[in-house]
Amino acid sequence: MENEIFNRCFVLQSTFFMDTKDPSLETLQDIKRIMERSSRFISLSGLSGLSAGVCALIGAYLAQSWIGKYTIQNEMREDFVSGDAHDLTWKLVILASGVLVFALISSFYFTWRKARKNNLPVWDHSSKKLLVNLLIPLLTGGLFVAGLLYHDQWKFVAPACLVFYGLALVNASKYTLSDIRVVGILEIVLGLINIYLTKYGLYFWAFGFGVLHIIYGWIMWLKYER
DSSP states (O other): OHHHHHHHHHHHHHHHHHOTTSOHHHHHHHHHHHHHHHHSBOOOOHHHHHHHHHHHHHHHHHHHHHHHHHHHHHHSOSSOOHHHHHHHHHHHHHHHHHHHHHHHHHHHHHHHHHHHHTTOOSSSHHHHHHHHHHHHHHHHHHHHHHHHHHTTOGGGHHHHHHHHHHHHHHHHGGGBOTHHHHHHHHHHHHHHHHHTOGGGHHHHHHIIIIIHHHHHHHHHIIIIIO
């Protein structure tokens, strides 16, 4: 990569002196773009955010319908059946896992498509750094949420997911588009507010993972891909 930058600089410098009509600002912008490619993963697609947001909203809708049905059934029964609560728990866990899988698949596809269009590699040194810095807070948060579920602390699951996901985005933002950092901070703020409004956890979760992703994806698409 250093050789590429050196050769590019030499060519641009020669071109600049041969043709005085070329502005030096354009030369500096070319050099900046080359250095950006070597240190940041710039193939992240705005459509990835849109698809992830849609998956999250669909999952939140299904979860809300299941929880509402469970609540109505138990209000109509005099005896509380713990097996129903256990079944609902596993249904929600499986639903969350499915949403995550579909969101990851769609996000990878749109990112891969953008990278191929720009003739850039999807898996390189910058994408490795991005993945490592993203996974450290995510895996920590996943284990923390598993502990909450083990102790039946469902009311803190949504805020924990938002806070750790926000930390992951902030941590990884230095290896990709800087706009990710703003989204991460907003996710953290939502999670911290949700701690004090736990009965609205699903709505905070839907807004953080659904609406925010859609807004961010749309802005990113307009800014970098349109």
